[in-house]
Amino acid sequence: MTIFLQATAEGLALGxxxxxxxxxxxxxxxxxxxxxxxxxxxxxxxxxxxxxxAIDRGIPFWISLILGILLTGLLSLIIERTFLRxxxxxxxxxxxxxxxxxxxxxxxxxxxxxxxxxxxxxxxFPNFGNFGSITLNGVTLKxxxxxxxxxxxxxxxxxxxxxxxxxxxxxxxxxxxxxxxxLAQGIDVGRIFGLVWFIAGILASMAGFFITGGFNTLTQxxxxxxxxxxxxxxxGGLDSISGAVVGSIIIGLTxxxxxxxxxxxxxxxxxxxxxxxxxxxxxxxxFAILLVKPDGLFGTEEVERV
Amino acid sequence: xxxxxxxxxxxxxxxxxxxxxxxxxxxxxRLFAIIGPNGAGKTSIFNCISGIYRPTEGQIKFGxxxxxxxxxxxxxxxxIARTFQNIELFENMTVxxxxxxxxxxxxxxxxxxxxxxxxKVRNIEVEARKRAEDIIDFLEIEQFRYSYIMSLPYxxxxxxxxxxxxxMDPEILLLDEPAAGMNNEETEDIARFIxxxxxxxxxxxxxxxxxxxxxxxxxxxxxxxNFGEKLAQDEPKKIVTNEKVINAYLGGGx
Numbered sequence: 001m002t003i004f005l006q007a008t009a010e011g012l013a014l015g016x017x018x019x020x021x022x023x024x025x026x027x028x029x030x031x032x033x034x035x036x037x038x039x040x041x042x043x044x045x046x047x048x049x050x051x052x053x054a055i056d057r058g059i060p061f062w063i064s065l066i067l068g069i070l071l072t073g074l075l076s077l078i079i080e081r082t083f084l085r086x087x088x089x090x091x092x093x094x095x096x097x098x099x100x101x102x103x104x105x106x107x108x109x110x111x112x113x114x115x116x117x118x119x120x121x122x123x124x125f126p127n128f129g130n131f132g133s134i135t136l137n138g139v140t141l142k143x144x145x146x147x148x149x150x151x152x153x154x155x156x157x158x159x160x161x162x163x164x165x166x167x168x169x170x171x172x173x174x175x176x177x178x179x180x181x182x183l184a185q186g187i188d189v190g191r192i193f194g195l196v197w198f199i200a201g202i203l204a205s206m207a208g209f210f211i212t213g214g215f216n217t218l219t220q221x222x223x224x225x226x227x228x229x230x231x232x233x234x235x236g237g238l239d240s241i242s243g244a245v246v247g248s249i250i251i252g253l254t255x256x257x258x259x260x261x262x263x264x265x266x267x268x269x270x271x272x273x274x275x276x277x278x279x280x281x282x283x284x285x286x287f288a289i290l291l292v293k294p295d296g297l298f299g300t301e302e303v304e305r306v
Numbered sequence: 307x308x309x310x311x312x313x314x315x316x317x318x319x320x321x322x323x324x325x326x327x328x329x330x331x332x333x334x335x336r337l338f339a340i341i342g343p344n345g346a347g348k349t350s351i352f353n354c355i356s357g358i359y360r361p362t363e364g365q366i367k368f369g370x371x372x373x374x375x376x377x378x379x380x381x382x383x384x385x386i387a388r389t390f391q392n393i394e395l396f397e398n399m400t401v402x403x404x405x406x407x408x409x410x411x412x413x414x415x416x417x418x419x420x421x422x423x424x425x426k427v428r429n430i431e432v433e434a435r436k437r438a439e440d441i442i443d444f445l446e447i448e449q450f451r452y453s454y455i456m457s458l459p460y461x462x463x464x465x466x467x468x469x470x471x472x473x474m475d476p477e478i479l480l481l482d483e484p485a486a487g488m489n490n491e492e493t494e495d496i497a498r499f500i501x502x503x504x505x506x507x508x509x510x511x512x513x514x515x516x517x518x519x520x521x522x523x524x525x526x527x528x529x530x531x532n533f534g535e536k537l538a539q540d541e542p543k544k545i546v547t548n549e550k551v552i553n554a555y556l557g558g559g560x
Contacts, residue, residue: 158421161423162420162421162423165420165423165427165431166415166420166423166427166431167406167410167413167415167420167431168417168420170399170403170406170407170410171407171410173396173398173399173403174396174399174407177396177397177398177399178394178395178396180358180378180394181390181394181395181396182396182407183357183358183377183378183379183382184356184378184382184387184388184390184394185379185382185387185407185408185410185411185470185474186379186382186383186410186411186474187379187382187407187410188377188379189379195417300398
């Protein structure tokens with residue numbers, strides 16, 4: 001039972017982290033109709049910026065954290081303005097491929113900087129002891145996981161109010177449905193795109209911190225963790241924020257349970273699943289769900305008149 | 307209140323001249339109609355006003371603003387609202403949301419205050435919702451408030467589009483064929499709404515339509531276009547007796 005609780009807690013924390021990246025995916029998809037493959041790269045770039053400020057430059061951790069997150073938001077804004085704005089009106093497919101290019105560009109630069117040794121991101125609570133943890137009823141929770149969980153919940157609540165109740169949410173949907181008509185209503189389409197990319201950049205870098213903070217460290221492979229938000233959004237449906245959150249929790253829990261119970265599962269079915277199975281499992285879940293619901297759990301079904 | 311002025315405006319696409327040296331002025335409070343056969347350049351004039359096309363030559367002024375230099379959203383924010391010939395509503399959204407989008411330019415708050423959803427934001431949003439309800443009442447589409455656009459009949463969609471334009475609380479309303487594809491009863495309804503908008507809400511209206519009966523009934527001033535050129539501009543009574551117009555449009559033989 002303790003192991004089960006431990007796996008659940010870790011899974012939920014992971015889910016919260018993935019949902020930060022996943023919400024970025026969804027926001028961009030809702031505004032531009034494009035799946036931006038640059039999100040995972042922005043997450044690790046954000047982590048790199050924090051590490052560079054906090055460790056290499058010796059700037060106090062909290063300042064580095066906030067600066068790094070804001071800089072990533074800014075970088076995301078610049079990417080939108082320089083690479084994506086000229087593509088307005090181009091086929092969605094070309095824009096999506098362009099985001100793959102941006103992803104490769106960002107990661108190449110970052111990987112060069114990271115090099116071979118892992119990078120630390122600094123310690124938020126030196127007084128508590130290095131990257132500490134607490135134990136409750138035998139369940140050990142890292143501070144990093146707890147803060148990831150609560151940050152995730154906080155961000156989800158704030159953003160859902162923002163996009164459900166404020167003019168930006170409706171303007172964003174209008175922009176994605178019909179740019180010309182949106183312009184005729186006085187909606188500054190470019191500003192909506194900028195806003196969405198800025199928020200997506202901020203969210204990605206927050207996730208980047210939680211993925212690589214503490215003993216996790218930033219390496220050239222950290223980005224694979226951020227990429228796991230992709231099956232999460234596909235499961236949830238590309239255009240639904242709540243779907244992104246549910247998808248992320250499913251992926252997080254899957255990863256948690258597989259991590260702890262893989263050996264039990266293997267004895268049960270009598271096949272060895274291999275050491276990387278917890279990385280693979282999210283994608284299997286994604287396939288299974290897509291077989292039943294091709295638009296994801298919460299996605300809008302595509303209806304086309306024939 | 308600003309005058310809308312066209313000064314020698316031409317619009318060319320390669321070898322095709324969509325608008326050829328057209329000048330006119332719309333005085334505030336007018337119900338101004340533009341008529342002409344298909345391809346006469348009526349919708350091109352609208353697209354020039356709302357900034358979708360840039361005139362090749364000439365000036366379009368709205369008060370002191372040169373519309374040639376502004377983006378479509380900036381022009382909309384000056385208080386120029388329009389409807390489209392082929393309805394361009396946001397199909398996957400409800401009637402209410404479509405109308406609320408029209409009010410976008412009046413929702414005067416920034417991203418930060420809406421992030422914390424402050425009292426100011428709440429008040430503005432409640433106010434916008436009230437105005438949207440007034441428009442829904444006015445256009446008699448109460449029962450469709452929460453319906454999705456794509457599920458509604460054509461005539462109702464046309465009304466919703468009118469409502470979205472009204473929600474902008476514009477100075478000038480550009481109506482591109484509001485009665486196109488409608489039966490007599492629906493045309494009469496639309497005509498009634500246009501008259502009410504003009505007389506009760508005191509809006510300047512520029513109307514493009516094919517339905518001669520309606521245009522001649524409700525317009526105060528009519529401009530006739532043919533092949534991008536202006537044939538005549540006068541009050542409706544005189545237009546129907548104008549020889550050039552009769553030859554080009556109303557039927558030469560009779």
